[in-house]
Amino acid sequence: MGGALSTSVDITLNSLVLGGVFLIVATGLNIIYGLSRVMNLAHGSLYAIGAYAGYTLTTIGFNYFAAIVIAPVLVAAVGLLLERTIISPMRKRSMVYTLILTYGLMFFLDGLIKQSWGNEPRFVELPAMIKSTIPILGSHYPVFRLVTLFIIAGVMTGLMLFLNKTKIGIILRAASTIPEMVSCLGINMKHVHIGAFVLGCALAGIAGTIAGPLTTIDPLMGHEMLISSFVVIVIGGLGSLRGAVFAALLIGAVQTLAEFFITDLAMVIVYMLMAVILAFMPRGLLGEGRFE
Amino acid sequence: MDKHLTIPDNDKGITAYKIAAITVLIAGLALFPFVITNRFYISLINEMLIYGLLAMSLDVLLGYTGLLSFMHNAYLGISAYVVGLFLIHISPSSLWLALVAGVIFTSVVALPVGWVQVRTGGLAFALLTLAFGMMFHTIVWKWYGLTGGDDGLMGVPNPAITIFGWKIGDSGDPATMYLFTLVIVALCYLLTRRIIRSPFGAVLEAIRENEERAAFIGINVRMYKLFGWMLACMLAGVAGALFILYKGYIGPTTMSAFAGAGVLMMVLLGGLGTLWGPLVGAAIFIYIQDYISTMTEHWEIYLGMVVVLLVLFLPTGFVGLGSYFKRLGKE
């Protein structure tokens, strides 16, 4: 049952799944920051809300795949509500106050999660057909993790198509490079900001729903994911979607290998890399990032 | 006095009101442990003072030099661990040596970090503090042999507090520790207030106001940002030393990213750039965190709401309330 081949299969697939979840959360954060210069510390809580929404939907009868579609829509609705009430007035304010506001928002959302779903870990009931494992190169790998990989790939390609091909997507991308020019073209920047924030929240929701069955759903799951997604967007270059792809896969692999080989200091090296990039290569791995 | 030697408005200077207010405050705080002997309140105010000092040190960075640090509590943690380990392993009785060792070690660590930090500004600076802070947190959390990992530092002795050989009391006794903390925090406040109102402080404020113009009047912006950073980290180091003496315990959670952002909230609650505002902000934050959390399990919801409403409607914090109402009155 052992063997080096099957282990490397396990490690690669595990790091791809982890990297994929990081990528979706980080891309959400990038889109929100890239377009509206809002660094959303409550992004982790939206990820957790996505996981809990997926859990509740599966318990009241929806099947797993339906939940993956519905839950992000709910989180996007929460995002819309938040944007209209407390995020949009912050647009003109300094970055310090936006950070503190979203931090307060995170406390508020975590408290709500604890109040409505309690503290104990929750488990998502997976549909029977994807509960089993299939042998790949001698290692029994869970089917639903492969399904998750496909879902992640689907979401990212969908996002890329949306951003590159559709009219709205192009506007969003243009606005992230030169916001002033876009507003001169008669495009209402208010809608762009709303669209960006809601899209970012939806992505956090999707990542949460997907990660639900992979890890433990408990109120604190958002905290760690928030820090990992910060590391990813910084190393990939703030606001750079392509940079985030490389950074997410890199951090996913480092974290999986660190846990596999129990090297405690692996994460220290990751933070050191983040520091080096921030201080000496602020435009990130691919040189596409931008600090306002 | 010759008009040419007066500086208009910017320094209200020491007026009768201000001296009276400060003496009333310090006298009140000093008498407190004798009036109310219940040790719970003494410990609560002690914790408020320590976090107040930490919040004040962050205000030196944020309110005066315009640099946002996400994890300023990391330097409190480093100093606390160093003082704790010094007391456990090197000499359990020499309090002052331990304090000095803690502050010096924190500064030695803060210097190279500061050198890298000041190469950046704005959001990059903030994210860099997160990177370094998480680095220190992970080292402390994973180095189980030395720091006790998740259990934190165990068995930190309570050395006697002796000033020039005269034994005042045992740092384990809350009332003595409280007075010791009060004296040190008051000294740090007065010292920092003096530094902030000195020519050096004026340079920091110029950098906060407009970093590029500051460079264009001949200020070596990086060097002065580094000095501001070192001052803030040393004050956090003092707070860390007091923390380990008061609590007898330090764990990775005190150095976590979320405790760091909590300090940021204290500064905002109090009021940026007022130096004593964060002391009030820390008192309010600790009051909510320690006192209200005994009433309800969901104190986080209320704390989150308070912060969101504050940022939206009262960005100058509670201390700024006065000037806010004054401006309202004037309009």
Place this chain on the structure above:
Amino acid sequence: MKKFLFMSALLVFAVMMSMAPHAAMAADPVNIGVLVPLTGIVAQGGVEMKYGIEMAAEEKGTVLGRPIKLIVEDTQVKPPVAVTKAEKLVYKDNCKALIGVFSSGVGLALAQNIDKLNVPFLTTHVMTTQLYDLHPLVFRSGQLANDQTAVGNVKGILARENLKNRTYYVLVHDYSWGHDAGERFIALAKQNGIKIYNEKYDKAPISTKDWSSYISKIKASGVDGIYMAFITNVIPVFAKQAADFGLQAQGVKLVSAAAPGPLEMEAGGEACHGIFGASDWSWDVNNPTSDAWEMRFWEKFKTIPSDAAVHSYVGAMNLFNAIEKAGSTDAKAIADALRGISYDGPYGTVRISAKDNCMRNDAVLTETMAAPDNPFGAKVYMKVLETFPANELGPAE
């Protein structure tokens, strides 16, 4: 600005004055401080501990002719928070004793401050062996200590054909309790010829949420047994993720250093079947006291009776009886009375040893499986396989 400054200085002073305690209440009831985790990952265990203590206080009624008043505080399983709350209970609420506490980290941090607090401290869910003879005011009457569980588990493994000749992979939570449980089991297992794959056991942070890399490592090692020392809530999580990777399906057996709570097993569902573990009690134990206690607990709280609840119930009874025996609420008198006291509860006599302040009681080896029909509607339960007498467990006296 000047006038405002003066006003705010007075305001702060007034706020402090207002916090002063109101007129000292009539010192009628005996206040007992209850420290349990009501938030965080082990909240469910904390709630059950609270229920057990509340039930004991209700059934005991009075102590020294005075009503028992429980004041409950949430430790959030964080040592600094627990210390602050303990100070509040002793200084502000004038509690005469502290009971409860989940996790060795919190227990040891409180034990360090016990001289300042100067009240007896009876832990009901702190399993570290460091508690043996730690401090004259610190006691244990609850969940088995790590050395006792290790004895129970090793004896259970040796007595079972399908467990004896397996190779065990030891994986623990990276903090004092986890290390202690791992070391104890490995030492005893090697003495009795049980094969251990990794004698330098693997450590995983408490905050781990995704166990896939640890599971892949176990798969790679080709072992057919896992000895896991996790905080109770994490056991079903690990079991479920291991089941996802098909470990149990390929015949890997799980042995746990701590007994998971019933509600956590329900959540884990099928994946939790086949977990072995020594513990004090399970509702499958049938003797008149146990069965009667189960029904009283079920009627009162409508939640499946768990060992966390029964430990705390017995611990509380020991504490109340000790206060009665001491005849006063003086800390030293209660402590002396606690040494040697015993209580006949649902899992037999629980005696607190006068030599090391920790309890001695019978233990059972259990295996989780689908539950027969039962009044509590439980789908999964811990079947009792074997009982071990008290004198085989714990350091010599």
Place this chain on the structure above:
Amino acid sequence: MEAFLCTEDLCRHFGGVTATDCVCINIEHNGLRSIIGPNGAGKTTFINIVTGRIPASSGKVLFQGCDITNKPTHELVKMGICRTFQITSVFKDLSVFENVRIARQARKGGSLKIFSLKKHLREVTEETWNILERLDLQNLAAEPAKNLAYGDQRVLEVAIAMAGTPTILFLDEPTAGMSPAETRHISDLIQGLAEDISIVLVEHDMDLVMSISDAITVLHYGSIIAEGQPDDIRSNELVREAYLGKEE
């Protein structure tokens, strides 16, 4: 006679675009030299390179004989090379007095004093009042800079630059957005300064340039197309073309 400040083949490229194309310019000890040219001619880029705001791609900047290319800004200011910005850059929340005082203190020294009070730097305070009086800002001394009228803020910025006791002062469109009265006030001020220190003025207001400049340099697409007295420049064919384009 060795020039006070000169540049040798100074170039600056942004990607493919050459903003400054091998500019060689000599600036005298005093007097007022204007740099004019159509929008995008590279005037501001040139000043940004010389004052150290952006690094040069190639070429050298010499000041009193020594090479100061790409030196950090604060060192250049200590040598007396000061400037104002096209977009007013002052310390908004600080008072007018503090704006000038801090500039004076930064230049004179004393910034490392951490225990003495600001008012202990007597000369700094006195010199600040003198500068304010010379620029007629003394009755606005206590006002925070952000409350000042736009024109006054431009004057304040000149005051800040003067507080650095410059030996050479670069003024980037000081009269932009000013009323005729304010423009006259500034131009008298500049002419007064030009007696003892060297002024380099970047300006679009042709009447102002022609009336007060001692020498004019015309930049077009990053390179110098004409240099000389105001009268020569007024009649120069190339200059008219650069501005008005070729007559068909």
